[in-house]
Amino acid sequence: MDSRSSYLLLRVKAPDKALEGSGPPKRASSNVRKLLRLLWKEWPTLCTGIVGLSVSSLTNLLFPKVLGAALDVACGRPPPRNLSQKAFLLSVLSIFLTGASASFVRVYCLGSVAETTTKRLRDRLYAALLRQDILFFSTTERTDLVHRLTKECQVAADSAVAILAEGYRSLNSSIGASFMLFRLSPKLTLFALATLPCLGISAMSFKLFMNRLNKKYEAELARLRASTDEKLGAVSAIKLFTQENYELELFKDETALVASTARKYHAAEGFFMGGLSLSINASLSSVLWIGGSIVAKGDLTTGGLTSFLLYSGFMCLGFSQLSTLASRVRSTNESTAALFELIDDDEIVGKDDKVLAKPSLVGPITFEQVSFQYPTRPEVPVIQNCTWSIPQGAMVALVGASGAGKSTISSLVTKLLTPSSGCIKVNGVALSDIDTTYLRQHIGSVRQEPSLFSTSIMDNIRYGNPAATDEEVHNAAIAAHAHDFIMEMPNGYDTLVSSTTISGGQKQRIALARALVKKPQILILDEATSALDGHSEHGIQETLRQLEEITVIVIAHRLSTIQSCDTIGVLENRQIVETGTYAELNASGTAFYSLVAAHAFEESE
Numbered sequence: 001m002d003s004r005s006s007y008l009l010l011r012v013k014a015p016d017k018a019l020e021g022s023g024p025p026k027r028a029s030s031n032v033r034k035l036l037r038l039l040w041k042e043w044p045t046l047c048t049g050i051v052g053l054s055v056s057s058l059t060n061l062l063f064p065k066v067l068g069a070a071l072d073v074a075c076g077r078p079p080p081r082n083l084s085q086k087a088f089l090l091s092v093l094s095i096f097l098t099g100a101s102a103s104f105v106r107v108y109c110l111g112s113v114a115e116t117t118t119k120r121l122r123d124r125l126y127a128a129l130l131r132q133d134i135l136f137f138s139t140t141e142r143t144d145l146v147h148r149l150t151k152e153c154q155v156a157a158d159s160a161v162a163i164l165a166e167g168y169r170s171l172n173s174s175i176g177a178s179f180m181l182f183r184l185s186p187k188l189t190l191f192a193l194a195t196l197p198c199l200g201i202s203a204m205s206f207k208l209f210m211n212r213l214n215k216k217y218e219a220e221l222a223r224l225r226a227s228t229d230e231k232l233g234a235v236s237a238i239k240l241f242t243q244e245n246y247e248l249e250l251f252k253d254e255t256a257l258v259a260s261t262a263r264k265y266h267a268a269e270g271f272f273m274g275g276l277s278l279s280i281n282a283s284l285s286s287v288l289w290i291g292g293s294i295v296a297k298g299d300l301t302t303g304g305l306t307s308f309l310l311y312s313g314f315m316c317l318g319f320s321q322l323s324t325l326a327s328r329v330r331s332t333n334e335s336t337a338a339l340f341e342l343i344d345d346d347e348i349v350g351k352d353d354k355v356l357a358k359p360s361l362v363g364p365i366t367f368e369q370v371s372f373q374y375p376t377r378p379e380v381p382v383i384q385n386c387t388w389s390i391p392q393g394a395m396v397a398l399v400g401a402s403g404a405g406k407s408t409i410s411s412l413v414t415k416l417l418t419p420s421s422g423c424i425k426v427n428g429v430a431l432s433d434i435d436t437t438y439l440r441q442h443i444g445s446v447r448q449e450p451s452l453f454s455t456s457i458m459d460n461i462r463y464g465n466p467a468a469t470d471e472e473v474h475n476a477a478i479a480a481h482a483h484d485f486i487m488e489m490p491n492g493y494d495t496l497v498s499s500t501t502i503s504g505g506q507k508q509r510i511a512l513a514r515a516l517v518k519k520p521q522i523l524i525l526d527e528a529t530s531a532l533d534g535h536s537e538h539g540i541q542e543t544l545r546q547l548e549e550i551t552v553i554v555i556a557h558r559l560s561t562i563q564s565c566d567t568i569g570v571l572e573n574r575q576i577v578e579t580g581t582y583a584e585l586n587a588s589g590t591a592f593y594s595l596v597a598a599h600a601f602e603e604s605e
């Protein structure tokens, strides 16, 4: 099991006790049933499609009979059921027209059902993804998720419709055609059926072999996709280390492996198709041989034999489709397992939701014996029995060596992560008792590499507070020292983020404006001004000082930022080991002093 799915199991079964018990595996066999239940939500269109399918199957079944009768009429025999030639022609035409109309209804209605089901699956999956916590995204390939949302949802819905429609149609053709064959000539039917089990068994075993090859091919392709995604994401590192040729050779090896498996699959497919055509030709010739002698004896007409041959084709097609149905159900169950794992998980999470408090967040933030370790590395605690109190309205610097756990602490305060033990309180209320949406609506958070969306700068800032007026957006941008450079852009606030080159520092200031427009009660800046020059950063510090009532937690590597804070918390050995002002801590023997001596901080520009 990969780390992502083991993580999912952890969340669902034992959110607080990492890696304890994995529970019984979910049964993939029910996925097709879930898909069929989703199809049923469109029952009026689905039923209309099935009526169309039934009618087109029936007209298809009548086709060989009609064709045989037409051949006999062309050979000079009278039309069946004492019909005149004109009436016979008209009835043939009406059968064909009915079949064509039924095909339209079938294709349109079943296609609509597939599309609506795809939409339903995509909506549910997207909702499920938005509910996952950040750890999920750090252990899951983003390209896989996008693929799941776009392609896999479509394939799953199409497969469910195909299983239903093809299953129904194959059943109709195999049973209907066998019935018609017996009616035409029981003797010839028994002869034709005798070869069927042999053909069926060899075709099925060969198909299984091909499925195995196909799975191998898919797995190799997935590996290629993941490694290409990783390499293209790190293309600057490849260039800087001049490893282009090495990477190209690695890529060539991987594509060679994929191509070789694909060739094996095509060879097997060619062998299968060749064998199939050989056995069909052999059985058709023998049916024709025996059938010819029956016609010669006068027990069957030439038209009857033609109908018989066509019905044999229908029957073979029906049985072969039925035989592949089981493997199609199995492959759909398997290919949709990851999809339903996410969707079902979301349903479980949803059921556990309870109504939480929305207290005032104006008050101190306190850490009480807080411990945390990432579920993917349960043996390495990042924070352990950490106790810390951040006074309300203070501007606090959180410092520590790289990897000490500063960003982890900021994620714990915003509830992006949940402590493994202990408790974080805001204004005396435990975070676990505070409504998450409410909490995040009142916390502004800016990270070192903020994500901006490909809309206008105005929309990006307003993302922090959709109800903000233009004036409020401008004020937030002024406070974040972003207004001037925004106004210098070709379309000012309407400039599209994707249409212009925005520097790291400009991005950070837009992100700060987006956090400020919320009018937060707590502001967390995680290296949020690292790309700014000293002058701009100083201006922002001044602005933050003027924001009354807001508690600001600053994670910074720049000494000037730290110096301007009211108090400093030093994170070392998984705990806050010291707190105090810069003047108090900047003395020989303190952990802070050791950090300064170890050049953990940049000097001001």
Ligand SMILES: Nc1ncnc2c1ncn2[C@@H]1O[C@H](COP(=O)(O)OP(=O)(O)OP(=O)(O)O)[C@@H](O)[C@H]1O
Pocket (backbone or CB within 6 Å): 135, 138, 374, 376, 377, 382, 400, 401, 402, 403, 404, 405, 406, 407, 408, 409
């Ligand atoms: N998603 C994750 N899964 C597992 N371990 C993680 C994850 N994110 C961070 N860690 C680990 O947790 C520890 C603390 O990381 P964190 O990013 O909180 O440190 P930091 O003090 O903010 O570091 P820096 O100053 O370099 O940004 C590190 O050892 C890191 O490798």
